[in-house]
Amino acid sequence: MPAAWAQASPPVLGNLRIVIPANEGGGWDQTGRALGAAMLASGAVAQVSYENVGGKGGTIGLAQYVQKYNAAPDTLLMSGMVMVGAVALQKSVVDMRAVQPVARLTSDYEVVAVRTDSAIQTPKDLINRLRTEPGSTPVAGGSAGGVDHVYAGMLARVAGKAADLTYQPYPGGAQVVEALLSGKAAVGISGYSEFSDSIASGKLRAIGVSSKRPFLGIPSIREQGVDADLANWRGVFTGKGVPPAAADVLLEAVRRGVAHDAWHKAIKRSNWDASWMEGKNFAGFLDLDISMAGVMIYLLKLKQS
Missing domain, CATH: 3.40.190.10 (Periplasmic binding protein-like II)
Incomplete structure (x- = not known):
């Protein structure tokens, strides 16, 4: 991240809500709360609240997020590869096309x-x-x-x-x-x-x-001797009804958070790899991941338990 993002400046947002579509304590929860803490420490936001909605690989949280916060410019959704796969397996009515990508954070x-x-x-x-x-x-x-x-x-x-x-x-x-x-x-x-x-x-x-x-x-x-490797990723999204200018404000707040030392320490403490991606690059990556999820589920014969 450019050093300029970490410089002290007025908050980009007053209040920020982070919806975490999983129970407390898991990977999404750890990532969402670490991001919120870093955004607070950086001064990008004045206050952060968290909303956990667990179940079915994040698809329950995704559906509730779209219903409640589709046009909310102060609310981020944690997501990642887990949700992409769960949506494909469950053939969810509400899918990843119902939200817009902000940034990929970690792998x-x-x-x-x-x-x-x-x-x-x-x-x-x-x-x-x-x-x-x-x-x-x-x-x-x-x-x-x-x-x-x-x-x-x-x-x-x-x-x-x-x-x-x-x-x-x-x-x-x-x-x-x-x-x-x-x-x-x-x-x-x-x-x-x-x-x-x-x-x-x-x-x-x-x-x-x-x-x-x-x-x-x-x-x-x-x-x-076993040919099987895979990397997981996590990132943040906003509602499809959030206008581009408001989405840009959210992106800038996230940028400032991940530029702060609090985020770097969280990355090291949790043994994550920083894998920042935004804009068209992240949107293209997501499209490919969504396409591949259906193929993988078919090839691996995955089924709901």
Whole structure:
């Protein structure tokens, strides 16, 4: 971000509302609240409030956002790859065309974890289990159609058992951890920040990460002989009824927030990759992502649980 964005100047907005289409504590919630805190710290906004609306990969929150805030110039919607996939899988009446993109903020990777005492030691062990015992190898992750589900489908396709995948969708990372620790699931897929405490305490063990190279000391799935990598992204949107000038004001406020040291610290603390994108570039990226989501769901034989 250009240094000029970080210079002190009057607030761009008085009050800002950030709608987070997920329960508290998950990746969208962490990102939305970190962005709000950075926008406050930068002076871009005078006050921030948050509205959590969880369920079905963000599609419930998306529908409510469009109904309540379609023309609200002071309200952002957190979104990302999870919502794109969930909309495609559920064939939602309200889809991503009902909102307009503001900016892409972050990317992160999928961590594949098991209980510490699991017999699954490596990604190849997991592929063998998915190939020979798919029914007794349930995989826990986020909402149906989301990035965790897509990555589970990729692994099952490598095993040649995409149609036999047993996927357990949960509303947040805490529930994925609980499913693993209780034995309800054999494998869990989520972002690193949602597994980090359990990995650090020794309750869970990471067997790989979906990046092309090692990430935070975790070897990549690809480097361990399984051809499956994937990056998740998160960003912010505004209502389709918000006029261009008001959308530009929101974009400027977000720019100032992500230029501030508070945002840089949040990026480092949460082990996200900064992946800023705006304007026509982000709109084009989103169009491609929406197109690819339908193809991936078909190829991976993903289905609602």
